[in-house]
Amino acid sequence: MKNYTAALTLTLLLGATVTLFGLTWADLASIRPPGPLKTTPPDRRLIQQGERLVLTNCAHCHSNDEGRLTGKPIDGVSASLGRIVSANITKDSVQGIGRWSDIQLVTLLRTGVDPKGYKAHFIMPRYPLLADADMQAIVAFLRSNEYSVQTTRYTGPAHKPSILSGFISTFFIKRLPEPKQPIPLPDTVKSLLYGRYLVNSRYQCFACHSAYVQKANLLQPEKTKGYLAGGSKFDDTDEKFVYSANLTSDPETGFGRYTEAEFREVMHLGKKRSGQIVRSPMLPYPLMNNREINAIYQYLKSVPPVHHPISR
Ligand code: HEC
Ligand code: HEC
Incomplete structure (x- = not known):
């Protein structure tokens, strides 16, 4: 009986707290501890930070002349590596990353391995130590409706890496391990x-x-x-x-x-x-x-x- 009363009081109390904050039981059920790579709902500040990171770290290799991230042939790469064309990373569902999951995208960026298990060309950088918050921002931006990531097709020459590229990739480039723990952003004041x-x-x-x-x-x-x-x-x-x-x-x-x-x-x-x-x-x-x-x-x-x- 005592236990029953205690349980009832607790339920009422919780109910009151929940009502107080304008939440429903359904909301309460959907609250989860913040995972390291939660990207929804879209958050303006996150998207803006992602845009800054992508414009700084990715656009010089992935942007076409109109500022769309359709991919393009990369200049200044030794001819012995073949013709290296970066990927379409707009939201296009065929050429781009429209069908990739967030996890697949993060795996590629951290390890260099794509959803089919292939290694991306080693010209494409990898970010094994990037903080989760920065990774989350990049993904949020690539998923947004901003101009540069809207569905756009690439029509230039195809990616044609040489045999040397393939050789290096097979024998010298290893898949990087995925982090076992969350990677926090360091204190920006220090x-x-x-x-x-x-x-x-x-x-x-x-x-x-x-x-x-x-x-x-x-x-x-x-x-x-x-x-x-x-x-x-x-x-x-x-x-x-x-x-x-x-x-x-x-x-x-x-x-x-x-x-x-x-x-x-x-x-x-x-x-x-x-x-x-x-x-x-x-x-x-x-x-x-x-x-x-x-x-x-x-x-x-x-x-x-x-x-x-x-x-x-
Ligand atoms: C893709 C390779 C690459 C990356 C990434 C890169 N740099 Fe450089 N950086 C170079 C090269 C090559 C030079 C020499 C350019 C020259 O001599 O004209 C250079 C020159 C510089 C100079 C000029 C030094 C001088 O001689 O006066 C500074 C400063 C510098 N980099 C800082 C940075 C910082 C800070 C970062 C990261 C935020 C960075 N670089 C990222 C390749 C790179
Ligand atoms: C130095 C040039 C360069 C930079 C910088 C660069 N990329 Fe790439 N990226 C490439 C190339 C080249 C490929 C094509 C690799 C292939 O097809 O094997 C590529 C491929 C990709 C792919 C698709 C991989 C696949 O297997 O289909 C994604 C996604 C991607 N890049 C995202 C990014 C993001 C996000 C950034 C910035 C954080 C970035 N890239 C920075 C050159 C670059």
């Missing part, structure tokens, strides 16, 4: 931690700015050979080579003499401290906000100096 996250995960500056872009350790960035000391070789579009800059705090050969204002200028406008414009594949990041600029700046200044002159 500059060093946030800066490290931006350099290693959100923008993966370290991959290009270490010794060999091909050997970037995506799972443990700091273990990459020549971490942030520059020198990785790239094909420039004029068939010359360009080497990535040393971003360690070394004042002679590295980033040590950059002021924050100069750094903002190279990030936003592509103008180096020397006055020259950065060459491809380095691109300006016009959408980078001041907190990001400041955090990356603080972090790079904290990276132990490595004396490593870079050929021009």
Whole structure:
């Protein structure tokens, strides 16, 4: 009897609380702990953050001339890899990702493996350490009704990777493991931690700015050979080579003499401290906000100096 009363009181109390907050029992049943990759209902701020991340990290490879993410042939890729065409990532249900589930999309972005179990070409970056919140924002944007992701077909030449591409993919590219735990976004007020996250995960500056872009350790960035000391070789579009800059705090050969204002200028406008414009594949990041600029700046200044002159 006592138990029964207690249960009844509890039910009434819960009922009262629920009514108080204007919820119904059905609502209560649908409340779940926030999962790491919950993308519905659409949230304006999330979509906007996703748009900023996609415009910064993906659009230079996936956007056509009209700003639609239909995919396109990638410039500046060594001819020995064949003709590399990025995928259509609009909501088109045949060519694009309209039929992919959120999980399939996240798996591709983290591991590099598509829903059919095939590895995407290794030119396509992978983001094993991207925070769940950033991943969620990217997915929300790709699912939105914004102009660049609306259903659009690609009509250019087909993706035709060479035998060498296939060989590298088969023997040298491994599927990356999926994270076993949620990946939280670091506190954006703690500059060093946030800066490290931006350099290693959100923008993966370290991959290009270490010794060999091909050997970037995506799972443990700091273990990459020549971490942030520059020198990785790239094909420039004029068939010359360009080497990535040393971003360690070394004042002679590295980033040590950059002021924050100069750094903002190279990030936003592509103008180096020397006055020259950065060459491809380095691109300006016009959408980078001041907190990001400041955090990356603080972090790079904290990276132990490595004396490593870079050929021009
Ligand atoms: C350096 C160029 C480059 C960048 C940057 C890039 N991609 Fe890609 N992406 C590619 C290429 C090339 C392919 C085609 C790979 C293939 O078909 O094997 C591709 C394929 C894809 C696919 C489809 C994979 C498949 O198997 O069909 C998705 C989805 C995708 N990219 C999303 C993104 C997103 C989201 C971003 C940004 C977070 C991004 N990509 C950044 C070049 C790039
Ligand atoms: C796709 C490869 C790539 C990525 C990604 C990349 N960079 Fe670069 N970066 C380069 C290359 C190559 C150069 C050298 C360009 C030149 O010499 O004109 C360069 C140049 C620079 C310079 C100019 C240094 C100088 O000599 O004055 C700075 C600063 C810089 N990068 C910072 C960054 C930061 C910060 C990020 C991440 C937010 C980043 N880069 C991402 C390849 C890359």
